[in-house]
Amino acid sequence: MPSLSHFAALIEPSIGASAKRVGQPLSFLYQPLAWPTQGVEQVLGQLCIEGYAIVSLDGMIADSRRRMVDGLKVEADSQYFLRGLDQAVLVVHGRHSQEDDAKAEQRRRLILTHSVADLGQHPTLPNALFWNPAGIPFLEACGRCGLIEGTVAVTGGTNVFGLFLELGFDAFHLSRSARIRLPGGRPVFPQVPTQTPEDVLKGHGLMAGPVEVLDAQAGVSVVTWMRQP
Ligand SMILES: NC(=O)c1ccc[n+]([C@@H]2O[C@H](COP(=O)([O-])OP(=O)(O)OC[C@H]3O[C@@H](n4cnc5c(N)ncnc54)[C@H](OP(=O)(O)O)[C@@H]3O)[C@@H](O)[C@H]2O)c1
Numbered sequence: 001m002p003s004l005s006h007f008a009a010l011i012e013p014s015i016g017a018s019a020k021r022v023g024q025p026l027s028f029l030y031q032p033l034a035w036p037t038q039g040v041e042q043v044l045g046q047l048c049i050e051g052y053a054i055v056s057l058d059g060m061i062a063d064s065r066r067r068m069v070d071g072l073k074v075e076a077d078s079q080y081f082l083r084g085l086d087q088a089v090l091v092v093h094g095r096h097s098q099e100d101d102a103k104a105e106q107r108r109r110l111i112l113t114h115s116v117a118d119l120g121q122h123p124t125l126p127n128a129l130f131w132n133p134a135g136i137p138f139l140e141a142c143g144r145c146g147l148i149e150g151t152v153a154v155t156g157g158t159n160v161f162g163l164f165l166e167l168g169f170d171a172f173h174l175s176r177s178a179r180i181r182l183p184g185g186r187p188v189f190p191q192v193p194t195q196t197p198e199d200v201l202k203g204h205g206l207m208a209g210p211v212e213v214l215d216a217q218a219g220v221s222v223v224t225w226m227r228q229p
Contacts, residue, residue: 046149047142049164050088052081053156054175054220059192060185061156066096071180076214080222081155084173089150090142092131094160110141112160119144138167162190165204170227172201178219201225 053061054072062068082101085091091099091109098104098111110131111122118135122128131141142148154164174188174197187193189200198208206225214220 047139047147048151048170049154049168050084050151051154051156051161051164051169051172052084052175053161053173053188054081054177055188055197056177056180056182056185058181058183058185059188059197060182061158061188062186063182064184064186066157066186069180069182072177074177074215074218074220076218077175077220077222080173080175080214085153085155087151088153090145090147090152091155092152092160092164093155094157097156097160099155108145108147110145112163133163156188158187158190161188165189165200168227169201169204169206169225172206172225173222174198174201174225175214175220175222178221 054077091107095113109128113130116130116132120130188197191200205228207228209224211221211223214222
């Protein structure tokens with residue numbers, strides 16, 4: 001079974017030039033980040049955290065049985081989402097989520113679960129680790145994987161987005177279908193539907209960019225919310 005250092009080695013080709021010096025011993029990559037002596041904000045500043053979700057008109061990512069309905073599976077949005085994942089050095093999501101394109105197995109990922117103490121190898125996906133944030137903080141988990149910079153794509157579901165709202169998103173790509181309502185469904189954030197997704201993002205220091213229509217016929221558009229400087 002692959003080890004954590006195997007995982008770090010897989011991440012190595014994606015990490016930035018500062019860690020890829022010629023002759024750099026690989027063991028360098030396995031060192032934990034200097035947590036917390038550099039200051040959390042300084043270290044977090046080297047990782048860009050971006051969220052991706054497509055929601056119904058009423059802010060749901062799935063129906064009341066936690067199924068992603070066909071109406072939320074829109075090709076133009078999937079392409080937008082997958083382009084984002086292709087630029088990320090790490091994908092993070094809960095145990096009931098995962099993209100299913102041909103490259104999915106190749107992407108490095110952390111899968112949230114309570115079933116491990118801190119980090120554990122996934123039984124079938126060699127590029128995936130199980131992660132319990134109660135046992136090891138996010139930055140330390142990244143450090144254990146040899147990840148020090150780049151974009152992290154957070155892809156849900158509800159409580160995973162809730163956790164990263166508190167850690168701080170640098171950007172959140174919120175797609176919406178104007179055709180679908182999912183009353184009683186699985187909300188994009190724990191605060192929905194008491195608050196709208198937009199109010200939640202605004203309340204966490206993000207500001208809306210322009211609306212980009214992804215599929216006019218399907219009524220699907222995306223707005224990227226960015227952290228205020
Ligand atoms: N529309 C969209 O953009 C979108 C995005 C994401 C997902 N979805 C859909 O939404 C549905 C799943 O969403 P979901 O919110 O129910 O599931 P999820 O977040 O994918 O998975 C929930 C599981 O993740 C683990 N988990 C979550 N937060 C945790 C934490 N803080 N600490 C430890 N473990 C944690 C737990 O696993 P354990 O039970 O193992 O402890 C929990 O049962 C699926 O149908 C998926 O396809 C849609």
